[in-house]
Amino acid sequence: MTDPKLIKKKEIILKGIPASPGISIGKAFLFGREQYTIPRRAIKDDQVASEVNRFKDALMVTKEEILEIKKRISEEMGAEHGQIFSAHLLVIDDTMLIEEVVAKLKKDKLSIEYIFQDVLRRYIKVFSEMDDEYLRERISDINDVGRRILKNLIGAKEDMLSNLKEKAIVIAYDLSPSDTATMHKKNVIGFATDIGGRTSHTAIMAKSLEIPAVVGMESLTRKIESGDMLIVDGTHGIVVINPSSKTLRKYEVGREKFVEFEKHLLELRDLPCVTLDGKKIELVANIEVPEDVASVLAHGAAGIGLYRTEYFYMNRKDLPTEEEQYRAYSAVARRMKPSSVVVRTLDLGGDKFLSQLDVPKQMNPFLGWRAIRFCLARPDIFKAQLRAILRASSQGKLKVMYPMISGLEELRQANAILEEVKRDLRKASIPFDEEMEVGAMIEVPSAALISDILAKEVDFFSIGTNDLIQYSLAVDRVNEKIAYLYEPTHPAVLRLIKSIIENGHKAGVWVGMCGEMAGDIVMTLILLGLDLDEFSTSPIAIPEIKRIIRSVTMRQVKEIAQEAILLPTGKEVDRFARKKLKEIVPDLAVEVE
Amino acid sequence: MVVERVITIKNKQGLHARPAALFVQIANKYSSEITVAKGKQKVNGKSIMGIMMLEAGSGSKVILTANGDDAEQAVKELEALLSSDDIEESVI
Numbered sequence: 001m002t003d004p005k006l007i008k009k010k011e012i013i014l015k016g017i018p019a020s021p022g023i024s025i026g027k028a029f030l031f032g033r034e035q036y037t038i039p040r041r042a043i044k045d046d047q048v049a050s051e052v053n054r055f056k057d058a059l060m061v062t063k064e065e066i067l068e069i070k071k072r073i074s075e076e077m078g079a080e081h082g083q084i085f086s087a088h089l090l091v092i093d094d095t096m097l098i099e100e101v102v103a104k105l106k107k108d109k110l111s112i113e114y115i116f117q118d119v120l121r122r123y124i125k126v127f128s129e130m131d132d133e134y135l136r137e138r139i140s141d142i143n144d145v146g147r148r149i150l151k152n153l154i155g156a157k158e159d160m161l162s163n164l165k166e167k168a169i170v171i172a173y174d175l176s177p178s179d180t181a182t183m184h185k186k187n188v189i190g191f192a193t194d195i196g197g198r199t200s201h202t203a204i205m206a207k208s209l210e211i212p213a214v215v216g217m218e219s220l221t222r223k224i225e226s227g228d229m230l231i232v233d234g235t236h237g238i239v240v241i242n243p244s245s246k247t248l249r250k251y252e253v254g255r256e257k258f259v260e261f262e263k264h265l266l267e268l269r270d271l272p273c274v275t276l277d278g279k280k281i282e283l284v285a286n287i288e289v290p291e292d293v294a295s296v297l298a299h300g301a302a303g304i305g306l307y308r309t310e311y312f313y314m315n316r317k318d319l320p321t322e323e324e325q326y327r328a329y330s331a332v333a334r335r336m337k338p339s340s341v342v343v344r345t346l347d348l349g350g351d352k353f354l355s356q357l358d359v360p361k362q363m364n365p366f367l368g369w370r371a372i373r374f375c376l377a378r379p380d381i382f383k384a385q386l387r388a389i390l391r392a393s394s395q396g397k398l399k400v401m402y403p404m405i406s407g408l409e410e411l412r413q414a415n416a417i418l419e420e421v422k423r424d425l426r427k428a429s430i431p432f433d434e435e436m437e438v439g440a441m442i443e444v445p446s447a448a449l450i451s452d453i454l455a456k457e458v459d460f461f462s463i464g465t466n467d468l469i470q471y472s473l474a475v476d477r478v479n480e481k482i483a484y485l486y487e488p489t490h491p492a493v494l495r496l497i498k499s500i501i502e503n504g505h506k507a508g509v510w511v512g513m514c515g516e517m518a519g520d521i522v523m524t525l526i527l528l529g530l531d532l533d534e535f536s537t538s539p540i541a542i543p544e545i546k547r548i549i550r551s552v553t554m555r556q557v558k559e560i561a562q563e564a565i566l567l568p569t570g571k572e573v574d575r576f577a578r579k580k581l582k583e584i585v586p587d588l589a590v591e592v593e
Numbered sequence: 594m595v596v597e598r599v600i601t602i603k604n605k606q607g608l609h610a611r612p613a614a615l616f617v618q619i620a621n622k623y624s625s626e627i628t629v630a631k632g633k634q635k636v637n638g639k640s641i642m643g644i645m646m647l648e649a650g651s652g653s654k655v656i657l658t659a660n661g662d663d664a665e666q667a668v669k670e671l672e673a674l675l676s677s678d679d680i681e682e683s684v685i
Contacts, residue, residue: 087614087641093621096640123642130648132607138645323650 018237020206024190029168269300303339305536325388333396371404393433455507465515487570529561607650625661
């Protein structure tokens with residue numbers, strides 16, 4: 001850690017998919033699974049029988065290995081995790097696979113390793129082209145078993161994580177269930193992988209081991225060397241390579257907070273979110289995949305204020321079907337019932353785009369063809385999503401909202417398409433919630449300024465602060481050089497928020513917030529004082545926010561908001577907000593100068 | 594003896610990994626030859642790879658065939674599995 005070479009290295013912050021919450025700080029261990037190179041070797045007729053025997057032996061050895069891992073995992077982590085390996089055992093015993101390998105061996109007369117690898121690759125190719133995400137992710141199971149069999153065929157040694165000598169954060173292209181199963185639990189304090197989704201084994205294992213993890217980092221393994229200092233923030237999906245001492249301090253505080261609040265979680269979970277003088281505030285959560293619902297419930301959120309739907313479109317070549325989306329939306333609706341779930345329609349563009357849509361490169365992606373603009377141009381994609389949402393609305397309490405509305409025409413066009421889809425459903429006698437609420441995200445300054453006009457044609461607003469700040473302050477979120485200008489407390493931002501809430505309320509429309517700001521404890525008192533109706537944050541932030549809300553009266557926070565909005569700079573607002581927070585909830589981990 | 598049935602898959606997960614694994618485990622208990630067909634594709638019912646490759650989602654129709662002494666019993670048990678509308682995560 002004190003190696004001067006490391007200190008000089010530049011800090012790099014990378015974003016991936018949050019897979020398991022928590023923060024870990026430590027040295028990187030780059031885990032490279034070697035690729036076996038298998039030469040194409042011809043065999044003689046009389047060798048066929050012995051090759052088949054070698055194959056059967058390798059299968060047997062592999063089976064024993066997997067049984068052993070399964071037993072260990074079941075003991076260490078519970079039977080349901082061991083079950084993953086039951087699927088592996090079925091692959092080993094798979095009659096179709098074995099018959100195919102043996103038949104091909106007899107026909108091609110090449111070494112068994114070569115034949116096996118060939119057959120395996122074909123299976124993987126078929127699976128990778130499947131529509132169903134769950135099936136596609138089974139590639140890692142097949143790969144895992146296949147590699148084990150190959151390893152035993154060529155007599156290679158295992159490159160396991162079991163002999164990790166000191167505490168480390170494991171960095172890999174991918175981790176297979178058997179990698180995570182055999183790794184030395186005590187010494188692995190976090191992991192980050194290049195590929196993988198939130199439902200992959202890596203993510204599931206990490207969560208149950210309570211090890212912070214980030215997946216889908218793309219090219220992380222090429223940017224890190226073993227021994228590099230790292231921070232893995234599994235809550236937000238962030239990896240920091242060679243953090244500066246300032247960043248380190250920030251995350252050390254974050255790590256303590258995380259541990260602290262995990263402890264208070266249960267106490268707070270079942271308490272209502274009301275102020276001391278009895279005003280009820282909707283405290284709800286942001287999610288990305290149906291699996292997140294567990295965390296939403298565990299943290300005591302009263303519903304879902306933002307269900308992001310971009311996840312369906314990531315890491316795949318085809319477009320998600322209506323059916324696939326319907327399944328996910330209705331699963332979430334059912335599990336959250338009677339609480340409500342706000343589904344945001346596709347918000348692609350900016351920093352996230354799709355390979356399968358062949359979108360031309362844009363000079364200013366954040367100001368470009370994205371979100372609702374994209375959806376209105378591609379009604380086929382938009383309608384499939386709206387149909388899926390409407391159909392699922394019969395299963396619980398769903399609401400829908402459009403991202404990046406910048407003017408009334410866009411809102412009207414989107415609503416017209418929604419009506420069209422509703423008509424189709426009625427015609428086909430497919431049930432849906434006729435009363436489903438429709439809202440607009442307010443994240444473009446133009447929409448904020450005409451929110452009085454927009455309010456007449458929606459049921460609710462949800463303020464998206466990340467974009468609202470970036471657009472109103474003209475600060476590119478991705479550009480490090482101007483990062484200091486990105487100020488959530490900037491008076492201009494506060495004024496916009498104040499006017500959105502007032503305009504909404506004048507028209508009888510409720511106003512929520514689903515951006516980062518809603519989960520920023522420094523802002524809670526001010527937002528509450530500005531009369532925000534709903535806070536939607538990552539599940540992890542819920543207990544903390546709830547605690548603050550339960551510690552104040554509306555009169556108190558109204559005064560705080562009134563004073564804050566008059567301050568001339570963002571820094572002063574920030575300082576003031578921290579001071580007030582510390583006064584009201586003294587034991588919160590908030591820094592005050 | 595050959596027993597054949599057309600079955601609509603009702604459980605919401607479809608005949609995907611978890612239910613597929615259970616299907617294969619049951620199929621392997623029987624000595625009969627078991628096949629599952631969907632559209633033009635026909636696979637060995639005792640092979641997890643084969644079953645998964647069918648990509649038989651919820652609502653799809655498959656033809657289940659068993660050929661052998663215990664065909665009747667095999668089809669009965671497998672049909673019950675495919676027609677139940679919830680194979681929960683407790684199984685594989």
